[in-house]
Amino acid sequence: MVKKQLTRAEVPDELKWNLKDLYESDEAFESAMETFKTALSDFEKNEGHVTDSGATLLKSVSEVDQLNNTVQRLYFYASARNDSDTTDATGTKLIGEIQTVAAQADTQMSFFETEVAALTEAQYDALEAEEPGLKEYRRFLVANFIRRHDHMLPLAQEKILAASSKVFAGAENTFSMLNDGDLKFGEIEDENGEMVELTRARMAVFSESTNRDLRKRTSDLTRKAYDAVQRTFATTLSTHMDGTVLKNQLHHFATAREGELFGNEISEDVYDTLIATVREHLDGQHKMNALRKDALGLDPMYKYDLWAPLLGDPKLKFTFTESKELVLEALKVLGDDYLDGLKHEFTEGWIDAAENVGKRSGGYENAVYDVHPYILLNWSDNFDGLTTLAHESGHAMQSYFTNANQPSQNSDYPIFTAEIASTTNENLLMDFLLEKNADNKEIKAYLLQQSIQTFIGTVNTQAMFAEFEHQAYQQVEKGQALTADNLDELYGTLQADYLGPAVSVDKKANSGWAGIPHFYYDYYVYQYATSMAIATTLADRIYRKVPGALDKYKTFLKAGSSQAPIELIKQAGVDVTSRQYLDDAFAVLDKRIAELKELLGK
Ligand SMILES: [Zn+2]
Incomplete structure (x- = not known):
């Protein structure tokens, strides 16, 4: 219908x-x-x-x-x-x-x-x-x-570089044209026996299907399309990385990473601490994959089995009105001033909620200084809708508090801190829903699985991407060529380490690096991992009412870009140059995996 x-x-x-x-x-x-x-x-x-x-x-x-x-x-x-x-x-x-x-x-x-x-x-x-x-x-x-x-550089040289910017962007543009336009995945028979075109939207739906054959066929068609143009992807990526290395060398940086992190005022030890600590905690991801293998009764279990639901899909439904009420209830722990802000957001024309003909897809928040934040959504009555509302409200409330407390020149928040408030809300929503549904086994298992997968898919997977990106850059800086074969090998080795022994990695899955646009953003991906880990830690402290945690978080929400990013996060009570925040975040993951295991009787 x-x-x-x-x-x-x-x-x-x-x-x-x-x-x-x-x-x-x-x-x-x-x-x-x-x-x-x-x-x-x-x-x-x-x-x-x-x-x-x-x-x-x-x-x-x-x-x-x-x-x-x-x-x-x-x-x-x-x-x-x-x-x-x-x-x-x-x-x-x-x-x-x-x-x-x-x-x-x-x-x-x-x-x-x-x-x-x-x-x-x-x-x-x-x-x-x-x-x-x-x-x-x-x-x-x-x-x-x-x-x-x-x-x-001297002005005349900077002008030459500025004039060459389109050429430097050429590899990324070629990548996008191929990845988002020319690459076709062919037709696939869906769950109802109908032949449909395999689009990216369907890929996401089919990979979470309970029908294993559909998941396998989706994965096969996707890999087949990528393998056919793998050498072109290796060329766009290595050309892009050559350009980034060159620009940073010209600007007197020892390495591309030093230059790119300098741009965001982040020290390189933040990056190294992230990767080393995530690696020490890989047992969580390994344990989850083993639990999944056991619960689904699959041997061997492949990568395309990693998104299948463990206890069926309870098809949770929330209307827009119900979701606003749930978000208010879940975020009560953030205090009355926060709830006041949310009430403004929900009642004063800040949100464009409904889907309509010709509306841009997805969701975003955009704050206008001296006015108020705006949120665009494409509402649908499901768990994703509810989570997106909590997420975008996190952005809106950070803008709301910052704009009320900072002059406009300090009102933008830096990229490194941009996703913390949004994912803190997602985590608080999860804590609230888990408590609310404590007696419903099916819903609780669904929620735990969502939260575990989101954590692993963000912290672990993005740390793996960060490791891949850095190693690829180091090869370029040593003057080694990046070919499809050695990129596959690099990606395959990392993937085996991260996924652990429960997952059999088909060689074809080693080309997963090819379609990832974020490798063209120059040392960007690690921030997804740091943000999620920071948010998990902060939400856990706030939810458990650790003394001082909420006040510190509020100070952070009000600070905008008034200090360097590392200092801003210190105000929230997290030191990203040390590993403690990651240890704390992984403790939350371990706790959730243990709960899920118990719930499944494993
Ligand atoms: Zn966001």
């Missing part, structure tokens, strides 16, 4: 976000854009004089901050109009207009970055002593520009 999708006009207002909080109308948006263009050309008068004196720097940086705020607000209005209904020509027109203006602004404002990055920290200190008003912008200026001083 196919449920007909609503058109945008048919969606009731209470399920739509209220964009009038940004601009009263499209006309008001257009006139704000004209005002912005005028401000932009006024700003250009600062060119060549940004660092003349403390006063000129303060004037320029506060104008930059204003312009950034305005362009973000304009951009979000246009993209929200477009995302909510891509079939609406007005939305398409608005997004086109703001994209042009934003690109112009980037070019017209670029002198600011160049002039500020030319300052040494000592020169900046002198300007700040002359103009104390700069103090408020110190973190913003130092973190984003001045600390890069020693890694900047």
Whole structure:
């Protein structure tokens, strides 16, 4: 049965976000854009004089901050109009207009970055002593520009690099075209005996099917498609890595990892501590796989069996209204001020909930400073819907607390900390649901399995990816060629270590590296693992009401980007340079595996 999708006009207002909080109308948006263009050309008068004196720097940086705020607000209005209904020509027109203006602004404002990055920290200190008003912008200026001083090339050379950016992006673009466009997986017979095209969405559904033959055929078709173009994938990945190594060498970094982590103010020992500690705790993943093998009665058990449900699928259903109530109840442990924030979110037009014709898929949160956070969802009444609401609410509440406590220049949160608040909520929701369903064996087993798989699929698997990525880069830096064969070997060896003896790894599964887009994001994946481990640890402390844990967490939520990421997380009570937070997170995993084992009578 196919449920007909609503058109945008048919969606009731209470399920739509209220964009009038940004601009009263499209006309008001257009006139704000004209005002912005005028401000932009006024700003250009600062060119060549940004660092003349403390006063000129303060004037320029506060104008930059204003312009950034305005362009973000304009951009979000246009993209929200477009995302909510891509079939609406007005939305398409608005997004086109703001994209042009934003690109112009980037070019017209670029002198600011160049002039500020030319300052040494000592020169900046002198300007700040002359103009104390700069103090408020110190973190913003130092973190984003001045600390890069020693890694900047002379202006003419930076210009050559900027002009080559499309060439450097070529390998990633080729990868995306092939992976998301040209690669086809063919047709497959589904559970109802119907021939359907194997899309990525169906791949995800079929790999969780209770029908083992369907899981196997899905896996076979997927691997077959990848194997046919494996050498091309090896070439796009190695070319991309060559480019990253070169750019970092040119900017005076010893290695690609040093340069990429420097960009996010993360020290390399955070990376090494993660991998070494996850490796010491691999027995959890091995135990879970052995339990799965035993419970499903499979010998041998393959990779395509790892997502099959252990006790059937209880098909949990939650409406949007019920989910909001459950999220409020689950997050009560975060205190009254947090619940107040959530009530604003749930009742004041922050969320665009319903699915409709032409709406962008998935979900996201976007906060506009001086306005409020917005959330886009494509609601469906299931466990995933409920979890996504808790997740995006975590982002929204971090923005809500940060925007109320930080000036706009410190209101963005750094990438390293961005997923902590969202996954802390997911973990708290899980604790709450497990307690609530303590007497329902089927639901409890389903929840435990979800939580264990999410943890392993995030902390362990992303640590494995991080290890793969780093070893591949080290090969490139030693001047060794990356071929499909040696990438398969590298991936296969790691996979065998992580999956453990209960899983028989078919050689074909060793090419799993080929379709992973995140290897083109340059030392990015490790942050999924660190975030999930931090969030698991924090949620566990908050849930168990460890004294001081909640207050520290609130301090973190209010801090935005006012300090370096490692310092921000320290405020929440976690030191990511030491292994303790990982040990604590794995203790939670071990506890859940033991509970599941007991529940299954194994
Ligand atoms: Zn998120």
